[in-house]
Amino acid sequence: MSSPSGRSRATGSPPGEATVPSGEASGPPHEGSRPPREVSAVELERRAFRKRQGAASVVVSIVSTLVVALIAWLLIINTPGWARVQQQFFNPEIALASLPRVWDGFLLNLRVLAMSAVLVLLFGLLLATLRTLRGPVWLPLRALAAAYTDVFRGIPLIIVLYLVGFGIPGLQLIPVRLPVEFWGTLALTLTYSAYVSEVFRAGIEAVHPSQRHAARSLGLSHGQTMRLVVVPQAFRKVTPALMNDFVAMQKDVGLISLLGAVDAVRAAQIETAAYFNFTPYVVAALLFVLLAIPTIRLTDWYTARVRAREQIGGIV
Amino acid sequence: MSVLRLEDVWKSFGDHDVLRGIDLEVAQGEVVALIGSSGSGKSTLLRTVNLLEPIDDGRIVLGDADISDPRVDVDAVRARIGVVFQQYNLFPHLTVQHNITLALRHVHRMKRRDADAAAAVLLDRVGLAEKAAEHPDRLSGGQQQRVAIARAVATSPELLLLDEVTSALDPELVGEVLDLVRDLADDGMTIVMATHEMAFARDVADRVVFLDAGRILEQGRPSEVFGAPREERTREFLARFTA
Numbered sequence: 205m206s207s208p209s210g211r212s213r214a215t216g217s218p219p220g221e222a223t224v225p226s227g228e229a230s231g232p233p234h235e236g237s238r239p240p241r242e243v244s245a246v247e248l249e250r251r252a253f254r255k256r257q258g259a260a261s262v263v264v265s266i267v268s269t270l271v272v273a274l275i276a277w278l279l280i281i282n283t284p285g286w287a288r289v290q291q292q293f294f295n296p297e298i299a300l301a302s303l304p305r306v307w308d309g310f311l312l313n314l315r316v317l318a319m320s321a322v323l324v325l326l327f328g329l330l331l332a333t334l335r336t337l338r339g340p341v342w343l344p345l346r347a348l349a350a351a352y353t354d355v356f357r358g359i360p361l362i363i364v365l366y367l368v369g370f371g372i373p374g375l376q377l378i379p380v381r382l383p384v385e386f387w388g389t390l391a392l393t394l395t396y397s398a399y400v401s402e403v404f405r406a407g408i409e410a411v412h413p414s415q416r417h418a419a420r421s422l423g424l425s426h427g428q429t430m431r432l433v434v435v436p437q438a439f440r441k442v443t444p445a446l447m448n449d450f451v452a453m454q455k456d457v458g459l460i461s462l463l464g465a466v467d468a469v470r471a472a473q474i475e476t477a478a479y480f481n482f483t484p485y486v487v488a489a490l491l492f493v494l495l496a497i498p499t500i501r502l503t504d505w506y507t508a509r510v511r512a513r514e515q516i517g518g519i520v
Numbered sequence: 521m522s523v524l525r526l527e528d529v530w531k532s533f534g535d536h537d538v539l540r541g542i543d544l545e546v547a548q549g550e551v552v553a554l555i556g557s558s559g560s561g562k563s564t565l566l567r568t569v570n571l572l573e574p575i576d577d578g579r580i581v582l583g584d585a586d587i588s589d590p591r592v593d594v595d596a597v598r599a600r601i602g603v604v605f606q607q608y609n610l611f612p613h614l615t616v617q618h619n620i621t622l623a624l625r626h627v628h629r630m631k632r633r634d635a636d637a638a639a640a641v642l643l644d645r646v647g648l649a650e651k652a653a654e655h656p657d658r659l660s661g662g663q664q665q666r667v668a669i670a671r672a673v674a675t676s677p678e679l680l681l682l683d684e685v686t687s688a689l690d691p692e693l694v695g696e697v698l699d700l701v702r703d704l705a706d707d708g709m710t711i712v713m714a715t716h717e718m719a720f721a722r723d724v725a726d727r728v729v730f731l732d733a734g735r736i737l738e739q740g741r742p743s744e745v746f747g748a749p750r751e752e753r754t755r756e757f758l759a760r761f762t763a
Binding site for chain 2: 243247250257
């Protein structure tokens, strides 16, 4: 809540005093034409109450968080095997020693992620658009897109990885050997495009038909209507769902280790074997969590901004 | 005793003062029409009364309780007030009947049978008994607005707020909605309505309040405000409607 600027606040007025608005400025004018206005005692008391209430809820949330954390902590460290688990999973020296290798692997994950995220967006949008095409001519494309989403949402990602990563190179289509991360990116793109296209399609269908009517009545073609009016609105509607899929994908890039790529997960596995200690896995897990948090916060911020811009009135 | 009393209510959006010290008292059974150009603060005034917009200063008293106090239970306050919106705002996923019984059953904890019976009586009154099982989108604008009014009065509110309820309707359909509002007024419902229908305001309202730039510039009986406006701004505004 932005406090009204340019208004002086009354201080020390006795409680219960009647409201006294002063239309005319009693001091020098603030910020252009806006005259400062005395705020009534009633309103000051209300603001004080809201402030106290805000402070009280902050205190309550801190206390409840601490209590929950303390209980969880006590429950864990009082288990009989805690000392051993701590040594095996949370060993700071091994964490530090394994970090460089795990980090190198993590950079590979990031590269694969960035590449597949872009490809998924493009391919997913293409599939969604194909499915919304009207008219009998487009039936084959519509059916193909529908079949594609059915199949690739049905097959587990691990199996797609095996089929793409080991099967396609086996065809020896191309004379050169492509790196494992190429096939990993392809498999991720194939699977996630199927999910994302359904998200897009839901968004496109959620744009009210009147928007389409308005665009077509201006003389825009079907394609222009989709590109300039429908898809931008659909995109806004589905951003949270898309970001959700993106976070899921951030973790699933770890599965490319199954193809033999030395990513964060595989590097952690190697380090774990070297030290006879599971701490490197925890290090990798931490890196993935750190990767996910900014995305999640960004989504929250973006949706709040869109809502503030396009929706009038307060949230009830 | 007054049903609603506003004391020096201020409200701003950012740097823009929308309400600048509104004082208004509405008596039991009174019909008050708020008139004024777009942006004069009519809708904001109604929204603050229903606590959809928090006010920056002043006091809003419903019955004998200060409802602008942050300690009040806003849901309980809103349950005492009926609101009809310009765009109807019916729930498209519910049938006409369920739109009306929703609050009766879930806020006022009425038994399903009783709520359905109450809805049937209301629908009969607004002339839409045969539409009970339809979904709102299949109805005309005028019919939707009549359902919205039925929904607002189903809970027997102490106060009914009407926010330009005919502005989204084409002229042929305005009559059926206004007839219903007139009917409610004759029944003794306390009504505050923002309206552009000057003829209707003159006909039905007990008092007309002219808002200009967030202030009440002039108010009085319709015959006074429409017949002999004191303020130059009021004359200007009314001239545009009679021209």
